Amino acid sequence: MYRNLTITALLMALAIMIPIMMPLKVVIPPASYTLASHVPIFLAMFLSRKMAACVVIGSTLGFFVAGFPLVIVMRAASHIIFALMGAYYIKHHPGVLTGALSFAAFNLVCAIIHAIGEVLACLLFYTTTTMPNIDLIYVVFVLVGGGTIIHSMVDGYIALYIYKAIPGLSKTGNN
Incomplete structure (x- = not known):
């Protein structure tokens, strides 16, 4: 119990600090790419659903405290969808973390679910606020959606390596 609590706290701290401190980030609202920002979420997802949910909250807080635009903070909050779905899948199929092909498929599906969540967060934001003068289809579906798929897959592999x-x-146990 204390081991899981400690790991959760460490991953939450990383999830909060990465958006604040990471020098490698590109921000073109609503798109943003912060290297390794999903790694603590993936690591938590590999270990447990509760841990994944807590780390997503930490990540969302980190993007908020770092002063990112609200639409990007909403995108961070949408990570709860892919994190809980991924953690649930891993609990029932733990072998996915050991097979190269099975992990590649898992990572791609997670990336697609991740991108759908972020696109929906952007659409919710832009349909309930004043629309900026942007090409919504290109920015939301290509930059956010497509960019998220690539970014998520890279971070998924970094997390698996770690x-x-x-x-x-x-041995932490997935519950």
Whole structure:
């Protein structure tokens, strides 16, 4: 119990600090790409649903505190969808983290679900606020949707590498 609490706290701290401190970030609202911003979420997702939910809250807080535009904070909050779905799948199919092909398929499906959540967050934001003078289809579907798929897959592989590199991390248990 204390081990899971400690890991959750550490991943939440990382999720809060990455958007604040990461020097490698590109922000073109509503699109933003912050290197490794999804890694704590993926690591938590590999370990448990509760941990994943907590880390998504931390990540959302990190984007808020870092002063990102509200639409980007909403995108961060949408991560709850892919994180909980991914954690649920891993709980019932833990072998997905050990097979190269199965992880590639899992990572792609997570990335697509992730992108759908972020696109919906943008559409919700832009249909309930004053529309900016942007090409909504290009910005939301190509920059946010397409960019999220690529960004999510890269972060998924970074997280898997870290997960496999830390001895005993998989013994935390997925609940």
